[in-house]
């Protein structure tokens with residue numbers, strides 16, 4: 524499905540002139556937010572068809588994924604990432620689609636590692652057994668693995684690819700053995716689908732059976748894209764997740780690691796580690812949002828719920844200098860006023876939005 528992209532060639536922003544030269548000063552958007560995180564989608568393809576993300580009815584056998592020539596090369600990604608780091612980005616997350624489906628991904632990690640940003644990856648874990656060591660050796664700092672249920676039937680139904688739980692758990696073990704500690708485990712919670720697994724997941728990932736100190740994070744089901752049939756009734760608010768777990772294993776709040784951290788932290792009162800909850804629906808965190816997203820084909824999005832992006836690939840392939848690209852990115856950030864989750868209604872949820880597999884989760 525082609526996504527809507529607008530050009531940010533400097534002359535199209537400011538008729539007859541280039542984007543203003545970035546002066547090296549504090550880069551703040553219209554709401555005073557600074558740029559800190561960059562998420563890079565390295566592929567729009569995935570081997571899962573999670574019903575809440577890439578439903579099979581839409582992403583079926585005849586779905587047209589991006590052709591190879593349309594997607595950014597590793598060199599182009601690395602060049603852009605370096606410019607973003609120069610503008611203040613401290614953390615880079617590789618995502619997708621399923622990032623480990625991109626051939627040679629550890630090679631990209633090795634190219635990005637010298638930039639010095641905190642380098643992380645979000646994966647469904649399906650091929651981690653094969654790739655974990657190479658990723659570690661290439662310089663990846665941290666890994667997040669998505670795992671929506673430990674119950675076999677529930678997990679297979681949610682990934683809609685008949686993929687077994689065991690293989691993802693093996694991937695997490697491989698990551699631990701490769702030297703990744705505190706792997707984040709993402710669990711999207713959908714009412715009536717996997718919410719019966721909340722306490723079971725908490726029990727499993729409490730420290731006693733979790734030598735890597737991995738951290739389970741519950742994500743509210745979101746209205747990303749236009750194809751996942753989102754309804755507010757299907758959302759389990761994080762407050763309910765915390766309450767349900769607390770009834771079995773009492774929790775207490777923990778201070779964030781840094782301002783703008785997406786997950787709210789809670790720890791077990793008995794010292795058995797911590798969990799996170801990501802409440803983008805019921806407790807919007809737009810006020811601190813410091814994230815940019817680079818799509819698989821090189822468009823820049825300033826919000827997960829955006830309807831259009833800004834075409835950086837055209838700049839790169841049109842011969843723009845690093846300074847020109849930097850000025851264009853700075854101009855986009857300075858004009859940014861997104862705060863979708865704060866103004867979400869049933870009406871906005873129905874509007875066409877870019878798909879998460881394309882923009883990067």
Ligand code: SAM
Pocket residue numbers: 569575576618619620621622645646647648667668669709710711742743744745746747751879880883884
């Ligand atoms: N394939 C990788 C994976 O499975 O982690 C990376 C891409 S995936 C889009 C990134 C994260 O977004 C996953 O943790 C996934 O569960 C989450 N996600 C996708 N659609 C979502 C939705 N509608 N609501 C909440 N989280 C969602």
